[in-house]
Amino acid sequence: MKIPAFLLALGALCCVPLHAAPARFTPAQLQQDLQFMREAIESTHPEPALRSGQQAYEQAFEVARSKLGQPLSRDEAWRVLAAMNPVFNDAHLGVVFPDWRSETREHLQAGGKLFPFEVMIDGQQRLRIVAALGGGSSALAGREIANINGLPAARILRELGALVHGDTPAFRNKLLERRFWLYYWKNYGATERFTLQAGGQVLEVPAASVLPAALAGEKSFEQTFQFRILPGGVGLLTVNQFAWPDKQRFYDFTERAFTGLRDAGAQTLLIDVRENGGGDDDMWKTGILRYIADKPYRNGSSYVKKVLEGRAGPGEKVGDIVSGNVDSWVQPEPAHPLHFSGKVFVLVGDLTYSSAILFSNTVQDHGFARLVGAGGYAYVRQTGGTQKQHVLPNTGLEVVVPRFVLDRPSGKREPALLQPDIVLADDPFDRNALVRALLAHPAAATN
CATH class of the missing domain: 2.30.42.10 (PDZ domain)
Structure with a gap:
């Protein structure tokens, strides 16, 4: 017109x-x-x-x-x-x-x-x-x-x-x-x-x-982290960030969630990180992987970092560019009374980023879960350790800069962008559409 x-x-x-x-x-x-x-x-x-x-x-x-x-x-x-x-x-x-x-x-x-x-x-x-x-x-x-x-x-x-x-x-x-x-x-x-x-x-x-929603949506704990049992005995754990001032509160929440899975006899768990922009790796290691990991794992393989003031390790000096390998492996807890051995799917999307990408890399590379959703948004070789103290002296604008680059646990660099195991379209007008599509998918069928 x-x-x-x-x-x-x-x-x-x-x-x-x-x-x-x-x-x-x-x-x-x-x-x-x-x-x-x-x-x-x-x-x-x-x-x-x-x-x-x-x-x-x-x-x-x-x-x-x-x-x-x-x-x-x-x-x-x-x-x-x-x-x-x-x-x-x-x-x-x-x-x-x-x-x-x-x-x-x-x-x-x-x-x-x-x-x-x-x-x-x-x-x-x-x-x-x-x-x-x-x-x-x-x-x-x-x-x-x-x-x-x-x-x-x-x-x-x-x-x-x-x-x-x-x-x-x-x-x-x-x-x-x-x-x-x-x-x-x-x-x-x-x-x-x-x-x-x-x-x-x-x-x-x-x-x-x-x-705007981006500001009005400074969400409470209950809005950020949710768990419910869906019809058919499927657990849906929504984790919209891996950052919270009181981490123990998050750990208590996930413990209750996995208790609920056990009590319901659930055989399928969906972990929704579609809106998770990241945070701290220890939140998903302690709060989620301790319940689903069945083998030793690490969150990356090789890395390159810039040594900054106050962060120099043995033999390092400020300004050095250091390459190395991630040799800290986390041991699984298969004997944990809340260990979940059913099917696990991680829902990823256009806001999955930073530590949430590392979480996705880790569960995918170690076989702890299958990724579901839309890919192609973010690099699996993630930068991190973001420094936010760089304020321009005159305009007051800020330059955000990372201090390291981390390869995924498998060390593979292809595909370069996050690629789900099961590609399903998301619906911006109906956030539950992806959940329904996955539950209708043969991969989610119970034996």
């Missing part, structure tokens, strides 16, 4: 910023920040050009340097520096707003507005509405957005996607869709209303003043 010219003009008018112009940084300050960024990466990362290649890595800095020759605001500077994020191809390496959560809250409290929908980017690179901002229901759910304020959605996705950090284009799409409101605001500015072409209609929609 063609959008009338007057509506396109209205959309353009809606893009006028709501607040006064922000402070600007001089070219000298911006160049200083760029140099600081490069030094932070190269003093921390053992292989800075690991996923970009040296030529693309060097070129990314040259392009950024050429664009910092005039005064820029903080957001403008971020747009220049963040253009390097896709080149790095690593969700553990990038230029980010360290305070984007609090900054968003302050923006809303001051009367600012945000794009009014939670969205998804489907397999055809179409922008679709999932819900109202914050997760509330919307009559427009499922509709494709073809145009926003006079700009084609394809162009918007291309421009915003060029600023996102992450392992792959698919991974970056998933991060972008969950923070679309943030990237839109930081790239195009805040507006009071939006003119949308959605589902073949032209709609006038007011901007939203509610917290």
